Amino acid sequence: MSRVKQQTWRFDHPIYLSATGTAVGPLEARGPLGGTFDKAYNTLSCGEKNWSDAERTLMRRAVAYCLAKAGRKESDIDLFLAGDLMDQTVTSNFIARENRIPYLGMFGACSTSMETIAQAAQLVDSDYADRVLCAVSSHNATAERQFRYPTEYGGPLNLTQTFTVTGAGAALVSRESGNVRVTEATLGRVIDWGISDPNNMGAAMAPAAADTIWRHFQDTGRSPDDYDLIVTGDLSRVGSPILKELLLEKGLDITKQHQDCGLMVYSPEQPVNAGGSGCACSAVVTFGYLYRRLTEGSLKRVIVVATGALLNKSTTKEKDTIPCIAHGVVFESVKGANR
Amino acid sequence: MLNDPKNYSDNIKPYLPKVPYVRNCLKAFVSGGLICVIGQFLQVFYIHFFHFTKASAGNPTSATLILIASLMTGCGLYDKIARFSGAGSIVPVTGFANSITSAALEHKSEGIVLGVATNLFSLAGSVIVFGVVSAAVLGIIRLFLAQAF
Numbered sequence: 001m002s003r004v005k006q007q008t009w010r011f012d013h014p015i016y017l018s019a020t021g022t023a024v025g026p027l028e029a030r031g032p033l034g035g036t037f038d039k040a041y042n043t044l045s046c047g048e049k050n051w052s053d054a055e056r057t058l059m060r061r062a063v064a065y066c067l068a069k070a071g072r073k074e075s076d077i078d079l080f081l082a083g084d085l086m087d088q089t090v091t092s093n094f095i096a097r098e099n100r101i102p103y104l105g106m107f108g109a110c111s112t113s114m115e116t117i118a119q120a121a122q123l124v125d126s127d128y129a130d131r132v133l134c135a136v137s138s139h140n141a142t143a144e145r146q147f148r149y150p151t152e153y154g155g156p157l158n159l160t161q162t163f164t165v166t167g168a169g170a171a172l173v174s175r176e177s178g179n180v181r182v183t184e185a186t187l188g189r190v191i192d193w194g195i196s197d198p199n200n201m202g203a204a205m206a207p208a209a210a211d212t213i214w215r216h217f218q219d220t221g222r223s224p225d226d227y228d229l230i231v232t233g234d235l236s237r238v239g240s241p242i243l244k245e246l247l248l249e250k251g252l253d254i255t256k257q258h259q260d261c262g263l264m265v266y267s268p269e270q271p272v273n274a275g276g277s278g279c280a281c282s283a284v285v286t287f288g289y290l291y292r293r294l295t296e297g298s299l300k301r302v303i304v305v306a307t308g309a310l311l312n313k314s315t316t317k318e319k320d321t322i323p324c325i326a327h328g329v330v331f332e333s334v335k336g337a338n339r
Numbered sequence: 340m341l342n343d344p345k346n347y348s349d350n351i352k353p354y355l356p357k358v359p360y361v362r363n364c365l366k367a368f369v370s371g372g373l374i375c376v377i378g379q380f381l382q383v384f385y386i387h388f389f390h391f392t393k394a395s396a397g398n399p400t401s402a403t404l405i406l407i408a409s410l411m412t413g414c415g416l417y418d419k420i421a422r423f424s425g426a427g428s429i430v431p432v433t434g435f436a437n438s439i440t441s442a443a444l445e446h447k448s449e450g451i452v453l454g455v456a457t458n459l460f461s462l463a464g465s466v467i468v469f470g471v472v473s474a475a476v477l478g479i480i481r482l483f484l485a486q487a488f
Contacts, residue, residue, distance in 0.1 A: 050448035150445035152412050153462065154421025154428055154437050159356040193347040203351050207344070242341065242354050249342050271422070274356075 007212075008186045008219035009118065011125040016178035017117075017171050017331070018131075020287035021065030023058045025140065025166030028276075028284065031266045036288040037167070038065040044141060044166060051151070055084065055091045055139035058168035058280075062287075063095065063135050066170035074099045077172075078129035081120050083112035084137045084279055085146060085164075091137050101133065109308030110234050111188070112136045113169065113283040114327040118185035120173035121329075130174060137168035138278030147198065147313060158199040160238045162277035165265060169283025171291075177334075179295040184330040186219065186303075188212040190310065192323040198309075198316045202239025202262075202274055205307040208324035209235060210246040212305055216328050217252060224254045228299045231290065233282035233306035233326070234262040236275030261285040261304075282306040290331065297335030303328050363425050370424030374431045378404055401432050408433035412440040438462040 004010050022037045029040030039061050041047070046054040059082070067073065080099060082092035083106035096103035108115040113136045120132035141151045143164035149155045173182065191211050195204035209232050217223065224230060235243055240260045247254055261282045262275035286304050293299040305328040311320070341350050381403050385396040411417040417437045421428045428434055442461050446454040460467065 052448070145445055149462065150441035152415060152418050152437070152441035152444055154412075154418040154434065154441075156425060156429065157422060159358060193344045195348055200355070203348075203354070207347065238355060242351055245354075246341050249340065 004184070005219040007188070007215045008184055009122060010184050011121055011182065013125050013175055014177070015121045015124050015182045016174060016176065016334075017180040017182060017287075017291060018174045018176050018178040019066050019070035019172045020291045021062040021067070021069065021170040022284045022288040023061040023065070023168050024280075024284055025058075027140075027270060027272070028165055028167055028265055031270060033265055033285060033289045036292055037284060038062070038288075044139075051139055051141040051145070052086070052090070055086070055137050055142050055168075056094055058139065058166070059084070059091055059095050059135055059137040059170070060098070062137070062168035062170040063099065063133065066133065066135075066172055070172045072131065072172065074101055077101045077131050077133045079104065079120070079123065079132045080135070081106050081116040081132060082135040083107050083116060085109065085143050087146065091142075092135065095135065106136075108306075108325055108327065109310050110138070110277060110279050110281065111306040111308030111325050111327045112279045113233070113286065114185070114304055114306035114329045117171060117173060117182060117329045118187060118327055120171075121182045121185060124173055124175060131176075132173045133170065134173060135168060135170040136279040136283045138164050138166070138280040140164045140166045140278075143278060157273065159273060160197070160200040160202065160236075161273045162201055162234060162236050162262060162275055163266070163272035164278040165262075165276045165281040165284065167278075167280035167284040169280060169287040171287050179334050180291055181332045181334060182329060183332050184216075184220065186212055186216040186328040188215075188326040188328070190323045190325050192321050194321050196316075196319055196321045198311060198322065200238065201234070201277060201309045201322070202236040203242055204239075204322040205309055205324040205326065206235055206239040206242040206246060209233075209239070209243050209305050209307050209326040210250075212326040212328050213243075213247060213254065213303075214250060214252060216303065216305075224252065224257050227257050227301050227303055229259055229290070229302045230254045230257040231264075231282075231285070231302060231304045232258070232260045233304070233308070234275065234277035235260050235307060236262045236277065238274050239307075264289070286331075294331055294333040297333045299333060300335075301330065301332045303330045366423060367425045367427035367430075370420070370427030371430060372427075374404070374428065374433055378431075404431070404433050405436040408436040409440040412437045413444065417441075435463055435466060438466075
């Protein structure tokens with residue numbers, strides 16, 4: 001592996017997303033990408049007796065699909081990297097208890113999806129592991145409890161507020177050839193431009209996404225036209241235009257290529273306020289929809305920049321501003337290698 | 340210029356969705372008013388059929404509204420109504436009932452004592468604290484005013 005300028009890793013060996021697995025809740029299944037997920041649950045409870053168990057079921061299912069598609073058992077996997085939004089990332093911890101694979105817990109809030117892939121690719125590239133299983137999850141009800149109000153509370157709604165995606169995504173990173181390559185990763189800095197409103201994460205995270213994307217193009221020397229899509233995690237309807245303007249001011253025009261997972265996963269008619277968010281937001285879109293299109297070759301090169309707000313409920317009440325981060329990972333279609 | 344970390348929160352204001360204050364107020368007025376109308380019917384009902392006085396009918400009226408709101412919370416309906424009505428369904432006693440019932444439901448999985456009982460007033464507690472404190476303060480003021488005049 002080699003570092004390219006300041007913040008970008010370029011993997012020396014061909015590293016692949018050998019297989020992926022996704023599981024989602026009812027609202028995501030009814031969204032525009034509904035057909036690209038492996039498993040859709042009809043109820044938010046996913047047949048479990050409480051929300052925590054429901055989230056675990058989602059991650060367990062996503063992991064099972066991923067392993068089944070790769071034709072692998074738990075014992076074939078060298079390392080399990082996983083994260084979620086619950087206190088002490090318990091969903092991941094409890095799944096690791098079941099699958100008994102050596103485990104590293106990851107946390108980068110909603111950027112965890114790409115943080116795990118970048119870390120996994122680096123470990124495989126440097127020969128510390130042959131096969132690394134990555135997984136992230138989020139659940140609307142557990143996140144509401146963690147960060148906002150009880151599920152059934154009829155609280156005030158904010159137009160800038162996002163809606164946590166219920167789902168989980170898993171991916172197997174290895175050197176065994178596949179259709180989607182992981183070629184580079186740009187790791188983000190923590191950026192805080194003074195937004196303290198936890199109901200406006202899109203605006204809070206936009207500068208972090210802009211910083212990572214800007215750094216990526218500086219490091220690689222490419223231009224946005226070298227990408228079919230520049231996808232952000234969960235900037236929503238509010239943060240997306242801000243991101244484009246932030247970069248446009250610096251002379252980088254990503255208007256043509258930019259899309260946001262939070263806006264892709266739901267249709268505008270669905271009651272999700274400013275759009276989707278959560279670890280699973282970027283994970284299910286990347287491992288479901290984008291993976292499928294990269295496999296087909298209808299997308300050649302994509303960078304997914306997952307954005308995370310690194311706050312908790314107490315920092316919000318203490319009126320602290322929100323530190324944010326964004327990690328970018330470049331995926332290339334093997335069919336599009338001649339690009 | 341958005342690339343200005345110091346004034347970022349001011350400069351992004353044009354990018355934020357406009358809050359439809361007038362429409363929100365109207366919705367709150369109509370839906371909150373509707374809850375009060377239902378309450379009025381209940382009060383008349385209790386006076387007419389159960390021979391409560393106008394003053395004493397308040398208790399069974401609130402109790403009925405609380406029961407209805409709690410049942411609707413349990414059935415997952417109250418938060419859907421609140422999406423439309425905003426303050427209209429938060430301010431009346433039904434909103435108070437919703438805040439308690441929803442907290443109870445949320446923490447049910449953690450057990451009766453440390454889950455439900457501990458968290459029952461996690462949202463409503465502040466209402467009770469300020470209600471009791473302001474009642475006490477006003478009561479003392481009233482007492483002194485009554486002495487003085």
